[in-house]
Amino acid sequence: MYEFDWSSIPGALPLLGKGLLVTLEVTLTAIVVGIGWGTLLAVARLSSNRLLSFLAAGYVNLFRSVPLVMVILWFYLIVPQALKGLFGQDIGDIRLVSALVAFALFEAAYYSEIIRAGIQSVPKGQVAAGLALGLTPGQTMRLVVLPQAFRNMIPLLLTQAIILFQDTSLVYVIGLSDFFGTAYKVGDRDGRLVELLLFAGAAYFVICFTVSRLVKHLQARFIK
Amino acid sequence: MIEIKNVSKWYGQFQVLTDCTTEVKKGEVVVVCGPSGSGKSTLIKCVNGLEPFQQGDIVVNGTSVGDPRTNLSKLRSHVGMVFQHFELFPHMTITDNLTIAQVKVLGRSREEATDKGLKLLDRVGLKAHAHKHPGQLSGGQQQRVAIARALAMDPICMLFDEPTSALDPEMINEVLDVMVELAQEGMTMMCVTHEMGFARKVAHRVIFMDQGRIVEDAAKDDFFGKPHSERAQQFLAKILQH
Ligand SMILES: Nc1ncnc2c1ncn2[C@@H]1O[C@H](COP(=O)(O)OP(=O)(O)OP(=O)(O)O)[C@@H](O)[C@H]1O
Numbered sequence A: 001m002y003e004f005d006w007s008s009i010p011g012a013l014p015l016l017g018k019g020l021l022v023t024l025e026v027t028l029t030a031i032v033v034g035i036g037w038g039t040l041l042a043v044a045r046l047s048s049n050r051l052l053s054f055l056a057a058g059y060v061n062l063f064r065s066v067p068l069v070m071v072i073l074w075f076y077l078i079v080p081q082a083l084k085g086l087f088g089q090d091i092g093d094i095r096l097v098s099a100l101v102a103f104a105l106f107e108a109a110y111y112s113e114i115i116r117a118g119i120q121s122v123p124k125g126q127v128a129a130g131l132a133l134g135l136t137p138g139q140t141m142r143l144v145v146l147p148q149a150f151r152n153m154i155p156l157l158l159t160q161a162i163i164l165f166q167d168t169s170l171v172y173v174i175g176l177s178d179f180f181g182t183a184y185k186v187g188d189r190d191g192r193l194v195e196l197l198l199f200a201g202a203a204y205f206v207i208c209f210t211v212s213r214l215v216k217h218l219q220a221r222f223i224k
Numbered sequence B: 001m002i003e004i005k006n007v008s009k010w011y012g013q014f015q016v017l018t019d020c021t022t023e024v025k026k027g028e029v030v031v032v033c034g035p036s037g038s039g040k041s042t043l044i045k046c047v048n049g050l051e052p053f054q055q056g057d058i059v060v061n062g063t064s065v066g067d068p069r070t071n072l073s074k075l076r077s078h079v080g081m082v083f084q085h086f087e088l089f090p091h092m093t094i095t096d097n098l099t100i101a102q103v104k105v106l107g108r109s110r111e112e113a114t115d116k117g118l119k120l121l122d123r124v125g126l127k128a129h130a131h132k133h134p135g136q137l138s139g140g141q142q143q144r145v146a147i148a149r150a151l152a153m154d155p156i157c158m159l160f161d162e163p164t165s166a167l168d169p170e171m172i173n174e175v176l177d178v179m180v181e182l183a184q185e186g187m188t189m190m191c192v193t194h195e196m197g198f199a200r201k202v203a204h205r206v207i208f209m210d211q212g213r214i215v216e217d218a219a220k221d222d223f224f225g226k227p228h229s230e231r232a233q234q235f236l237a238k239i240l241q242h
């Protein structure tokens, strides 16, 4: 019978806290950049400009067709090499930066699909009304369509954020010490892997469950 | 003010408008009627370029709508339009609905725009509702706000596309009253509507459309007296029964 020993956790809390910060940093960056870039991609994809629409669709389909782990590895292994070749010098520890970039670009593809659906959920008559008032197509998109699209999409955007929060644990493949990576390292160091992973799992659960409750609550409020 | 010259339009193979020609003079009120699917909405949307057309031209106050060099946004900013389903912006207050285009398109200051918006809101009898959102108003109230929103741009003419057909019967008159008043003040109006009471009261001319063609284009009294085409006679008979 396995004897649980949780004693290594209290001492590791500061380290775990630091790891959680990395996790949150990756998550928040990916949400902010992902939604911003994803919105541009969605608008480009719906635009009447064939080339723009084609390029945006290509981008989205590409990122949605490859595993996230590979994207993370690419940005860690290949892009820095290319940059090194360009600038001819070492660029130091790029693990965090490459993770931020990989997640932001990857998530943008998913967010753009959510936002595209959101834009399409706004009745055509709203666009006609905006244009009829003399607003330009750009102003109509920005002032009339997108605010309504985002309002409709808040639950889905948050749900995607929860998935993203969990997915950030994949940065372990490039040795970045996020929350999960730190828990793993501490457990490995103290020979208490089971306890640390159970603890980390519980922490992920509590955070995600709380946020998803919040989403449900928001949903109920918006639908009423 | 609005000259429609030999306009034809296709959706793919399907011809929606066939060689439509008519005119709305300054200060004139023209009612457009006809059976469902006859192309009334399409025609009126061509006037402010919300729908493109392939043949002919429309000239609004000297500006060609069909000319690709025309700045359509600018043209639309002084052509008011009112829709069947109101199309107020649901995420904004009534005041913001009334001011947004004034500020963003005409470059008015927020105070000036609010001032103007509230005056017009008062005129349609809804001043007390300025801070509300559209969803909190009845259909008739929303449509009156939509008219005020269009008027806030100081339009040179107004287009109405079945402004009362989505309303409960008891709300139709409050909207028609606003439109009648507007007509009596000399606003140039092109109205798609089946409200023949309104047409009798204020229209100068009535246009009857069928299958994408302007079948009848007559002075009001001639139209109601005795329409030339059999199709228009049948239509009138049917609609006046109600
Ligand atoms: N986007 C579109 N694509 C294809 N066909 C269309 C489109 N919009 C309208 N039509 C067709 O064009 C015809 C004219 O439509 P329109 O909406 O102008 O008619 P209407 O006279 O306004 O009818 P209603 O009284 O029902 O509003 C109809 O047969 C309609 O099915």
Ligand SMILES: [Mg+2]
Binding pocket: B040, B041, B042, B161, B162
């Ligand atoms: Mg119609």
